[in-house]
Amino acid sequence: MIKKVLKFGGTSVGTIDRIQHVANIIKKEQGSNNRIIAIVSAMSGKTNELIKLSKNISNDFNKREYDVLLSSGEQVTCALLAGALINIGVKAKSWMNWQIPILTKGEHSNSRIINLSTEKIDDFLKDNGVAIIPGFQGISENGDVTTIGRGGSDATAVALAKIFKADICEIYTDVDGVYSTDPTKIPVAKKIDNISFDEMLELSSLGAKVMQSSAVQTAMMYDIPLEVKSTFTNRKGTKIFNQENIDYSKSVTGVAYSKDDAKVSILGVEDRPGIAANIFEPLSKSQINVDMVIQNISSDQKITDLTFTIKRDELSKTISILENNKQIKYQKIVHNDKVSKVSIVGAGMVSTPGITYKMFRALSDEKINILAISTSEIKLSVIIDETNTLKAIRKLHTTFDLD
């Protein structure tokens, strides 16, 4: 007997045919003896449709009512999936957020699951029933409907896997796993069979958007094994678990990239304590998301150069904030809005010497100029001219034996 939480995203339940297909997957997963909890998203397009209705009333639509509105989407999927299961002879039942209840804490549209009562559902599972639960929502301590911001239904799946002590949490989606790089760009990209939570986090935040980062973080924190797999094929997916359980034959697991980046360098900045805070505080207050930050040790003790990357469409706002910042002194601001970030990610990197050199050599062989470098224990990122993005990914993919 295995207890599984299965999560089905919006495209997986986007039509009645697909919901019936998901019902068949669940029937198979339950087999003769497994206990299945299914978490579902709203049918694809549904949530956007509801958001649009609210925006037609006001861009500042009341947050409490916004959550009441949006939570209806998953309710529809739950009822349809439970009905489809019963129709093929599987005992099933939908549970609404308030019927469990799924208790959340925090602001509307950005709450997080703190607890839920497992008894009734566990009894139902023991009795060979499949429990269908809406993702992305819960109720607050004073009984209001809430939705979960970051992570959405993935976060519900992982939180419920933890609270129900599930053996595994499987994320069914429209791709069949995590790839060594973007398979739509690089045809030789390979599906990764096993990956650590850390690597998954580095890859997903860099653009391999198969699963919400905050849900991966929660799974890592509570050591809940994940598997990302396709709803539409029978192929094995990607297993995500703790690093120590992975046998690293390769030092690099994947090559990620992000587009639409811009690089800003502040040259000749007065080098004294607190200067970085003075630079970034006003940007943060204006909701500008700063990605990489690189500061060189200056040869001259009094001044330094500071480089960071942001999303391209925030460049002009960023420059204007910097120029109006009276708290910093510098010689010059230069920027480049035609850059991209390419990263190699691998938990094996830390124990493999020469990775850094090998990456730089590979890029140099392709005559790709590196504009900035940033490293962490399991990731090495470079900023390059965006015209070189594909060439760089292809070269690195081959260099690190990922083809």
Add this chain to the structure above:
Amino acid sequence: MIKKVLKFGGTSVGTIDRIQHVANIIKKEQGSNNRIIAIVSAMSGKTNELIKLSKNISNDFNKREYDVLLSSGEQVTCALLAGALINIGVKAKSWMNWQIPILTKGEHSNSRIINLSTEKIDDFLKDNGVAIIPGFQGISENGDVTTIGRGGSDATAVALAKIFKADICEIYTDVDGVYSTDPTKIPVAKKIDNISFDEMLELSSLGAKVMQSSAVQTAMMYDIPLEVKSTFTNRKGTKIFNQENIDYSKSVTGVAYSKDDAKVSILGVEDRPGIAANIFEPLSKSQINVDMVIQNISSDQKITDLTFTIKRDELSKTISILENNKQIKYQKIVHNDKVSKVSIVGAGMVSTPGITYKMFRALSDEKINILAISTSEIKLSVIIDETNTLKAIRKLHTTFDLD
């Protein structure tokens, strides 16, 4: 200070513009001091869309999940209307069926409201807030979502008007009241200002479908004044209340009709106790809805003729059930599937002599043959050839001074 329950049907909240219009109506109704509870239906078309989704899975879709599915429609309207009210500066809040809770009893898809807790909502009303509540639904004693069959959102409005001790229950819809006959067919049809519950029941069951009959019955039972009015005009609607409060200057209030009827006569039926039950029991078991039943006293003591009307599309099923019924003996079955029923309705009829004669004379003047007659205290119905329907309505409307 007046406490009002306002109910807005599907077409009244069918688009965002209309929801915003309804928000303005509520703001005006609240004025400086009134207490407003608004009951809303799903946006028009929404419920049918959800039903279609369930039918694509199964025509025998699980009833519990069906109610979970359908109840999402009103939830969406509640959130949008509450948001629209807040947006124009009115304090408002949606309450879901489980948040109140609205307790129901009975089967899924056909339950009825038995109780609800009023305290929290009454506090909110006292504090100048508008409460928005979904029609058509509730929860059962064991915490499942239920929907109300007969009466739908009208039934919720009347039940809540009773439980909250509202002064009046106003039904906003897409017509501006109850008419003396169908205004789309007879241009001289007149809006009725005041009508009794009984008359309203006779009119609505006959085709003037402005309000669900079972909701009118409940209002009558608990003496809750109703008003049916248009969401889209400012005109006065139709007030519906107890007969003793109405001043009857006219004996006939309206002329109703039903289409798609068929008439079946069983001639030469053996006349003994229990024969009618033997005829109608198998029809009822097959869900055939029998409308008028007429049995003449037979001249011959041993046999009689029995006539009844049914919906036209159930005629062949009805005939086959009769022919296979071994419990009854008769000479012949004749039927006519091209008939319609025309009725005059009026609480003043009982105290006005000569109404019956006046009706028959009017029809005779138009050379309309009467195929069957049935009377009650406030209604007189005749079955006629369906080609004469409009002519009959027009003539009766004029005869009884309704133009």
